[in-house]
Amino acid sequence: MEPGVFESTAWLPLLLKLGGGGVLLFWIVGAYNRLVRLRGAIGTAWSQIDELLQRRSALLESLADAVREPLADEGVTLAALIQADQRQRTAAQVVRSRPSHAPALVAWVLAEAELASPLARLQALIEQRSELAMSEPVLPLQRQLIELGPRLVYARQLFSDAAEAYNGALEEIPTRAVGRLFGMRSASRL
Incomplete structure (x- = not known):
């Protein structure tokens, strides 16, 4: 009697290769999705910071308007405050589009530091x-x-925690290979 198709073991190596390839593909997709989710958490954390920054800018504008007349002799200070706040808002807007981009975050941190002096x-x-x-x-x-x-300090900490979680996932083996395969770079912390 001739062996049937199911009695032959010739198809077993092919089946094992297909199964192994399928498992590898599912793992790559899962690792990629995890990295994307963690990177998205950085954007969400920046959104919280951004909301507080916009609120602070509105408060600074209102405060400057409220003291403009009584502090008419301090126009330079008020102008420096408004200009520094505008630079901070511009830098924050750049970060909004790319929250894990290191140069944008550095520019924002510098603008924040510049704002501290006229505000004080x-x-x-x-x-x-x-x-x-x-x-x-x-x-x-x-x-x-x-x-x-x-609240701003807490939001910055949440941002740093999200960046740290993403960076940690990028360093894990074998997820590191998936990150490199898709050109994912580490994120900056605040």
């Missing part, structure tokens, strides 16, 4: 004039700015 100067000027510091439009704006500070 303005707050010092307001504190020197107690009647201005306690006035109705200024006091609530300053309180809101103060309350926004820790």
